[in-house]
Amino acid sequence: MKKFPIFSYLLVFLFTSPAFGEIKINSVAVQYFQKKDFKRILEFFRGEEYTGRSLIFRSDETDREGLYFTLKFSSKLSDFPDDTTIMLEVISSESIDTRQYEFKFPSRIEGKKYLLVGLTGKDWSRKENKLIAWRLKIRSPTNDLLAAKQSFLWDHDE
Numbered sequence: 001m002k003k004f005p006i007f008s009y010l011l012v013f014l015f016t017s018p019a020f021g022e023i024k025i026n027s028v029a030v031q032y033f034q035k036k037d038f039k040r041i042l043e044f045f046r047g048e049e050y051t052g053r054s055l056i057f058r059s060d061e062t063d064r065e066g067l068y069f070t071l072k073f074s075s076k077l078s079d080f081p082d083d084t085t086i087m088l089e090v091i092s093s094e095s096i097d098t099r100q101y102e103f104k105f106p107s108r109i110e111g112k113k114y115l116l117v118g119l120t121g122k123d124w125s126r127k128e129n130k131l132i133a134w135r136l137k138i139r140s141p142t143n144d145l146l147a148a149k150q151s152f153l154w155d156h157d158e
Contacts, residue, residue: 023138024074025149030134032127033118035064053113057086057103060121067124067131071115073147082107083141088117093130099123 038049049064055077058064069088084105089098103117117136118124135150 022074023080023147025136025138025147026072026074028136028149029070030131031068031070032124033065033068038064053111054116055105055109055112055114056116056118058118058120059101059123063121064118066118066120067129068116068118069134069136071117071136071149072113073115077105077109077112077115080105080109080138080146081140084146085139085141086115086117087137087139088119089135089137090119091132091134092124093132 040049040052058066060066082105086103086105088101088103090101091098101117101119101123131151133151133153135154136148137145138147140146
């Protein structure tokens, strides 16, 4: 009878461990940002927005003011597959109808730690609007669910 070397056990553990290749949304913070909150001194010199360590999606790319979801992950953003998509669904005080927004990750994400998903422009036109419920889904190019997170009220029974 052959002995199974310790190294083989280690390999089996590493490649079957849930931490290997799993993407988890560690936290979601929701906050209203004004245009001035994104101004940096580098923008003055470069003439373009400086995003630092954040990858920022906006429903209206011409407007920075709005409601933002800041996501922190168990994995680096650069570990996400090319053409990953994120879908945000929201219900607000403006309308009881669910609104959906979809964003596609760029093919190269270097040095980014945080993901900000913003409802800007006409999609969140007033600071006074109230967020009632939300759900985020991150999908691979083959539409496999990579990660998801939602508010408590999203699944609340009527």
